[in-house]
Amino acid sequence: MNRPQIFVLVFICLTGYLTKSVAQIRKEQTELIDRYLSVQQQSIGFNGTVMIAGNDSIVYRRSIGKASLELDVRFSPDPVFRIASITKQFTAMLVVLAAEEGKLALGDQLRKYYPQLGQSDWGNITVRQLLIHTSGLPHNEGIADYWQKISFLPLSDQQATDEVFKLKLLSVPGAKTQYSSPGYFILASILEKIYHQSYGDILREKITAPLRMDHTGVCTATAIINGMVSPYHQLADRLITAPHRDYALMKGSGNLYSTASDLLKWNMALNGSGHFNKTVTDQIFAIQNAQQVNGRNESYGYGWFLRRSSSRERDFNFTGGGTYGCSAISGYYPNANISVVILSNVSTLPVGEMQSGIESIVFGDRFDIPVVRNAVKLEPLQLYKLQGTYTADNGHQLAIFLRGDQLYAKMGQNPFFELYASDSTVFFGKKVPVQVEFEKDSNDTIKGLTASFKGQLVHFVKNK
Incomplete structure (x- = not known):
């Protein structure tokens, strides 16, 4: 067998091994998905079913939460x-x-x-x-x-x-x-x-x-x-x-x-x-x-x-x-x-x-389970001061606004989402994995914010 043939054989064997190992899902991966879903239930209120199949057979299935909250009924094995x-x-x-x-x-x-x-x-x-x-x-x-x-x-x-x-x-x-x-x-x-x-x-x-x-x-x-x-x-x-x-x-x-x-x-x-x-x-x-x-x-x-x-x-x-x-x-x-x-x-x-x-x-990437964060209650006046339009260096704009006593953020044409306070200037999203930290000047006036999203930091200046 010549060298190119050996290379092809090794590649085929390796590819087959990788596909098989991913499709089967190891016990530690199953446990990690379980933990992840439990955290998502606590943090964003996930209520439903997750099912994964590999090589045409089910390798993971879990329902978490309730099919009926009024009747306190759990999900059936295969809910509709x-x-x-x-x-x-x-x-x-x-x-x-x-x-x-x-x-x-x-x-x-x-x-x-x-x-x-x-x-x-x-x-x-x-x-x-x-x-x-x-x-x-x-x-x-x-x-x-x-x-x-x-x-x-x-x-x-x-x-x-x-x-x-x-x-x-x-x-x-x-x-x-x-x-x-x-x-x-x-x-x-x-x-x-x-x-x-x-x-x-x-x-x-x-x-x-x-x-x-x-x-x-x-x-x-x-x-x-x-x-x-x-x-x-x-x-x-x-x-x-x-x-x-x-x-x-x-x-x-x-x-x-x-x-x-x-x-x-x-x-x-x-x-x-x-x-x-x-x-x-x-x-x-x-x-x-x-x-x-x-x-x-x-x-x-x-x-x-x-x-x-x-x-x-x-x-x-x-x-x-x-x-x-x-x-x-x-x-x-x-x-x-x-x-x-x-x-x-x-x-x-x-x-x-x-x-x-x-x-x-x-797929075996490094994955950190999200941390469940508890929101703190701020006074309406504190939230009111955070409202405004903020502009990044690339021209993107982020709108921060109040509806009732809930603070929201909206980027461009994307849907708006809720922001929750972890302290007086740091907020986080539940439906969107973002952290927003507001910046104040010496007069306690909001001058900008830094948004952290999927490992990227973007600075915004508040429009006057």
Whole structure:
């Protein structure tokens, strides 16, 4: 055997060992994940299920917290959760399958299915643009009075469609990227037109029944779903019953429920099991949009975010979801054959940060368990003085503001988050792993702050 052959053999053996060791998860890693989840329950109020599979078998599963706080009921072995935007994975697959069957083409324009759109920009929107969020359609907030009124209403399908078609395009179709759930509502409606079936029936026939995903389906406002957990919403530092949101306008974009084990079946079916034609899965996981989608740095396929890493083992295909009573993320490491699902019945939890922490543990990185920090109560006047806009050297701006007696921070277009005091000038985030230390001058006036985030320090000066 010559030297190059020996090198190849050693590489193959080493790669196989690494994949096996990661996929199996050692006892000390399991214990570290247990500790991490316990800390996350204390610090951010995590309440839900984590499941990890390696080499197509479950290597870790744990539920922590309660399925019903009112009834003091713990989670069942495989609880049912709302999965919000993870729904988009399924809609995208159904669309690509329909294209494979010749039922539609990804280049079809909307006027083919909605002749009333005529020659308008709306009519020029293609199926593919809807899939990758370049249609020009806004997100839900583009619907007038969406959060104040429309999101509560049990609209008929025609009424929901009319609301979507009232939207004003933010750009010419194909010109810019704008994350849009209404775009996936239209995709689901097109599927119903071409198959002459409901979205739920199409999903069952094409995906959930063949894969025996027996606990995955369509949510409605009135259906009683066996095993479904009660929904909660985290408001500042307390839990409340999740506000109502009707599913009428969430068809195809956020109206599904599932379990962690069903989502593992789904991940496995998409990644090498052979259930779906390779030409289909290759399209799903090819980079279709390299621009930022929904503010994320990862590229976008069809319904999936695609993180491509310098270490191929860390390539990660995933989708996150969030709505009232739901924080979720489901993803797959195709080159390590590892699947991770995190589902919670509490909204606004940073499950993406949790996935990142679990990834570090699973892949054997150095990982320090977060410290549970207790907040102290400050006088309203102390908090009032901290308010303002702060600017960093790179031009980024951080807004600090009060709502009631709770201090919040907001960076650019990112969602705002709560800040809690550990003393009079040092604050920390629970949902966002940040520490903020305010600076005073000799007159006790706030002049700036230093923010620490993931090991990076950024100094901000308070605007006058």
